[in-house]
Amino acid sequence: MSTIDREYVSLHPKSARIFEEASAVFADGVTHDTRRVTPFPLVMTHAAGATKWDVDGNEYVDYVCGHGSLILGHSHPAIAAAVAEQVGRGTHLGGSTELELRWANAIKGLVPSVEKLRFHSSGTEATMMAMRLARAYTGKRKIIKFQDHFHGWHDYAIAGSDGGAGGVPDSTWESMIVLPPGDIGVVEDALARDGDVAALITEPTGAHMGQYPFKAPEFLHQLREVTERRGVLLILDEVVTGFRLSSGGAQVRYGVKPDLTTMAKIVAGGLPGGVVGGRAEIIDMISHRGDPEWDNAKRVSHPGTFNANPLSAVAGATCLETLAREPINERADAMAARLRAGLNDTLSKMEVTGVAHGVSSLVMVAFGVESEPEDVWKIPRETLHTAAKPGAGPGFKRGMLNAGVDVMGGRGFIVSAAHREQDIDKTLAAFERCLAGMRQDNLV
């Protein structure tokens, strides 16, 4: 057994025992593909701010941050109080509420391209609805997406993704066009060849939260120009970048106005929630018109038991109102900048080939490549994908956990406004220890 694995097993006996039981109940013993960690994942008990704890009593600086949904940190007092109060007032009122209007106004106040919107329960639902709205509005069938860009797990989003596509009917692929990202000529050619494209959807900083970055904002501006010229809708998937790259998301930071925006994670303040927002006439494809042919056949239907449920609504509204009032993004960005610089210093000091990069409060680590952080977009995707030694990602995840830090997947850090300088310094010390272990195990 490797050095890192030996320590991991010895530090987490209770997690190992619980995993045995969980393996009999859940596929892979986990409830989300990304939470799969070999030889077993850790079982967490509770969290506060930027810290969380596991069943063996170990403490972690958390950079998973609710898969990116917790920009205010865990259990922010205002959100916790608002949700607790709402639990006592009803968790589902089976009708419209003033809370959903408050939530919608908070979103509109931050994201100017959103004229109208509808709520969902997840980002997956949001991107599925955005694609359907685009098809209905344009009368065209196909959607362009980029290789590896993650838009959730519905049939259409799975096209061109690196996860499994079992169970997805072949007919789905006929309506999806998957292109390599970053090259506007490729997009131009695809649109010139095919007149049946309704929309193009993209992550605003490149695949997987910017793990495979393209040159933003230039590429986004090019996409906006080409799609507008060709009468194709631009969908910005701001599930991760929304309210993070700026209080108005990537589109405000980069000055790009999409036709539709998909949001989730931060938008619901750490509870389940999703949104499609954008041009009113597109969102109004959901509206009834009093014409039976439209209402019963052509309109886009939109049910969903937990759409805009009062708990998500109050958590989302409280979170976004806080974001509008306080320098939350600035705080998270400053901590991320300190972390990114410190990680790169540590890589140099330890003479490990790799680079920490990323935008705003998203920090990625790419092992096995040399680059200035702002030039990582120049590295071909295949090189970025294959440069690290086999097992480096999982080894990094386990090595950091051994040292008291939980990173997102094997690749990055999602920083919140609850992270403090001492958390960053502790993380950098953990990184140094982790790299030493990875070197011993021949992972770097």
Ligand SMILES: Cc1ncc(COP(=O)(O)O)c(C=O)c1O
């Ligand atoms: C860019 C992006 N879009 C969509 C989704 C899907 O969101 P959800 O997990 O809420 O279904 C994710 C999830 O990580 C995402 O990162």
